Amino acid sequence: MRQSAPPKTYRVKSFGCQMNVYDGERMGELLGDKGMTPAAEGEDADLIVLNTCHIREKAAEKVYSDIGRLTKNGKQPMIAVAGCVAQAEGEEIMKRSPAVGMVVGPQAYHRLPDMIDKAARGERATDTDMPAETKFDALPRRRKVGPSAFLTIQEGCDKFCTYCVVPYTRGAEISRPFADLVTEAERLVASGAREITLLGQNVNAWSGEDAKGNSTGLEGLIKALAALPDLQRIRYTTSHPNDMSDALIAAHGEVEKLMPYLHLPVQSGSDRVLKAMNRSHTAESYLKLLERFREVRPDIALSGDFIVGFPGESDAEFEDTLKLVDEVRYAQAFSFKYSPRPGTPAAGMEGQIAREVMDERLQRLQAALNRDQLAFNRASEGKICDVLVERKGKHPGQWLGKSPWLQSVFFEGEAQIGDLVQVELAEAGPNSIRGRLLEKIAA
Ligand code: SAH
Ligand code: SF4
Ligand code: F3S
Numbered sequence: 001m002r003q004s005a006p007p008k009t010y011r012v013k014s015f016g017c018q019m020n021v022y023d024g025e026r027m028g029e030l031l032g033d034k035g036m037t038p039a040a041e042g043e044d045a046d047l048i049v050l051n052t053c054h055i056r057e058k059a060a061e062k063v064y065s066d067i068g069r070l071t072k073n074g075k076q077p078m079i080a081v082a083g084c085v086a087q088a089e090g091e092e093i094m095k096r097s098p099a100v101g102m103v104v105g106p107q108a109y110h111r112l113p114d115m116i117d118k119a120a121r122g123e124r125a126t127d128t129d130m131p132a133e134t135k136f137d138a139l140p141r142r143r144k145v146g147p148s149a150f151l152t153i154q155e156g157c158d159k160f161c162t163y164c165v166v167p168y169t170r171g172a173e174i175s176r177p178f179a180d181l182v183t184e185a186e187r188l189v190a191s192g193a194r195e196i197t198l199l200g201q202n203v204n205a206w207s208g209e210d211a212k213g214n215s216t217g218l219e220g221l222i223k224a225l226a227a228l229p230d231l232q233r234i235r236y237t238t239s240h241p242n243d244m245s246d247a248l249i250a251a252h253g254e255v256e257k258l259m260p261y262l263h264l265p266v267q268s269g270s271d272r273v274l275k276a277m278n279r280s281h282t283a284e285s286y287l288k289l290l291e292r293f294r295e296v297r298p299d300i301a302l303s304g305d306f307i308v309g310f311p312g313e314s315d316a317e318f319e320d321t322l323k324l325v326d327e328v329r330y331a332q333a334f335s336f337k338y339s340p341r342p343g344t345p346a347a348g349m350e351g352q353i354a355r356e357v358m359d360e361r362l363q364r365l366q367a368a369l370n371r372d373q374l375a376f377n378r379a380s381e382g383k384i385c386d387v388l389v390e391r392k393g394k395h396p397g398q399w400l401g402k403s404p405w406l407q408s409v410f411f412e413g414e415a416q417i418g419d420l421v422q423v424e425l426a427e428a429g430p431n432s433i434r435g436r437l438l439e440k441i442a443a
Contacts, residue, residue, distance in 0.1 A: 003122040007046030007078050009039040015062075016053025018237065019170075019199050020083055020106075022150040024051045026139050027082065027109055033140045034113045047078040047116065052085035054165050056339040059085050064097065071099045078119055082109055084169035088342075090128050100124070106170055107131065107155070110138035130171040136180065142187045147390055147418040148233075148402070149193035153181050153221065154200030159240060161267075162278045162345040163307065163338060166201055173201075178208040178221060185225050194418055195233035195259075195388055195402075196225065204239040204248055219251040226257040232420050233388060233404075237263045238305075241281040241289055253296030260297050261331075261406045264290070265305035269324030270317035273310050276349070283324050290328060301331035301376065301405035308365055309338040309358035312351035318361050325368045331376040331405060333369045337362050370430060377407060377428035386441060387423045389415050403433070413437035 010031045014024035027049055028038065039045035048070055052063055063085050070077055080102045081093055090103035101119035104112055105128035115125045136152075156171045157164075185196055198221070200206060206218045214220075222234055234257050241264060251258060264286075268274050271282045293300050306321060325333075337358040340347035380403070387401040387409045399415045402408060403425065410432060415421055423435035 002076075004076070004078060004120055005046075006120045007116065008036060009043075009045045010036050010047040010049065011039045011045035012049040012051055013066075014051040014083070016051075016055060016084065018150055018197070019152055019155075019201065020051050020053060022152045022199055023083070023106060023109060024049070025145075025150070026135075027051065027112060029140050029143055030110065030112055031116075032143065034116070044075065045077060047080065049080045049082050049112075052081060052083035054084035054088050054169050054341070056336060057341075060089050060093070063093065067097050067099055078116070080104060080112065080115070080119075082106070082112075084165065087128050087169040088165060090126050094124065094126055102126070103128065105129070107135055110135040134174065134176070136176055142184060142191055145188055145191045145193050147193060147388055148195040148197065149188045149191075150199050151181065151184060151188060151196050152176070152199045153218075154203050154206040157201040159202065159242075160278060162276065162349075163310065163341065163347075165341045165344060168343060170201060173205055175206045175208050178210055178216070178224070181208075181221060182211075182224055185231070186228060189228055189230050192418060194231065194420065195235065196231060198222075198225075198234070198236040200236075201238065202240045202243055203236045204245070205243040217245050217247055219245070219247045219255075222251055222255055222258055226255050232257060232386075234258050235261060235406075239264050241266070241279075241286050244289055249292050249296060252293060252300065259404045259406070260300045261303065261404070262290075262293055262300055263303040263305075266324065267305060267307050268310065268313070268317070269321035270313070271320075273313055273317050273320075276312060277307075277310060277346070283320065287324070287327060299405070301407075302328055303332040303406075304328070304330055304334075306333065306335040306365060306369075307338050308335065308361040309353035311338070311346055311349035311353065313338075313353060313361075321365065322368055325365065325372070329372045329375070330369060331407075332373055335362060335365050335369060374428070374430045376405075377430065377433055380405070380407065380425045380433065381428050383425045384422060384438065385425065386420050387411070387435060389417050389419045389421060391417060408432040409435040411435035411437045415440065 012024045014020045078101050082104045086103045087105035102115040103126040107130045108127040156173045157167045158173045210216045269283045389399050389401040393400045393410045397412050420441045422438040426436045427434040
């Protein structure tokens, strides 16, 4: 690799889950600390960080085609491949793609600044360590953030669902310390955040010691953050059904700032498939769990993730998933065709399902989920609720924000980004709701 001037401008492109979005923001802050500035919209950056996702197929191919695009017409930006593809296929990427100057895994990106210095000297570097010191201790202070901010509180996964790469790309479950999280949340609020979404692959597995030295689960952290006066809203995602505690469920009925929304993936409605997925819950135990949330918070909006076409899934087993959907009536959900991932047990299982069958199942599942999402939105018509204003809308004078149930709401009138305003939900569509501004509550 050739030597080059140290990069002055950067662009971080994050793919995949919200944890990657958080990591992307933190990488930007590290680069900012190094004196670099974000490249202006439409302009080439000296350094491009591809912060990748490995969860479903064609992840690596996407990286190679991105690199091809970035180096078109003889362009030679410094390229860093970060994220979960970097962790899983770093060596391969280095071999196949000479344009890549560095590969850095999701637990090692605090070392990016040193790697950039090396790359400027013409030395390529790969760092996919899962070091004992956590990246979080080495990251700079948070900078300015929008009204709705992410905060990663838990990393990694020990669940080993048989289809999933995350335990391999992110490593073992760790919880960040309580005090660090309260400090980071305070800084986010001081930088403009009014809503914080706590993140983790298994966020409800978070545990720690509170300020008094008592051990606590996620509910304790939520209650501590709820005491920050300028923080209006708290959310958390993604949870695993087996890590749900009584205390966390109860918190949904106790903590006003905890929003009435729960993303709780189930993946399938068939117990046989769930077992083969190593989910260690049943359809019934999942439904019972949701019932308990509805008891303490009757208006809670439920969301989930689904995989169709897991190896061996029969027509009848797929019908069980539709039955579960009919029973739950999700407010929102994400559904995917099963994608065999290298190195996971399911990739080698018998009974891989034909693409046409998966396509058909996904279509039927999504039709049911869309039906329920629209019904949930329609049922909100006439409700008066708070909306946190996150950005300007497409039309002049229009604003966009989120309802407590995470619905996108647009409305017109006097408001500013970061305001919490009272809105009447007037007219619901499948993906958004037209609101009527009533009054401003807080800024
Ligand atoms: N930790 C979270 C989210 C993991 S990834 C959880 O356990 O819920 C987000 C979603 O991607 C999963 O919930 C699952 O629905 C989907 N997913 C993961 N691996 C997949 C695969 N190999 N093929 C298709 N979908 C997958
Ligand atoms: Fe993947 Fe399962 Fe862990 Fe979620 S719980 S990250 S689906 S292994
Ligand atoms: Fe993707 Fe890694 Fe997140 S594989 S979904 S970026 S944890």
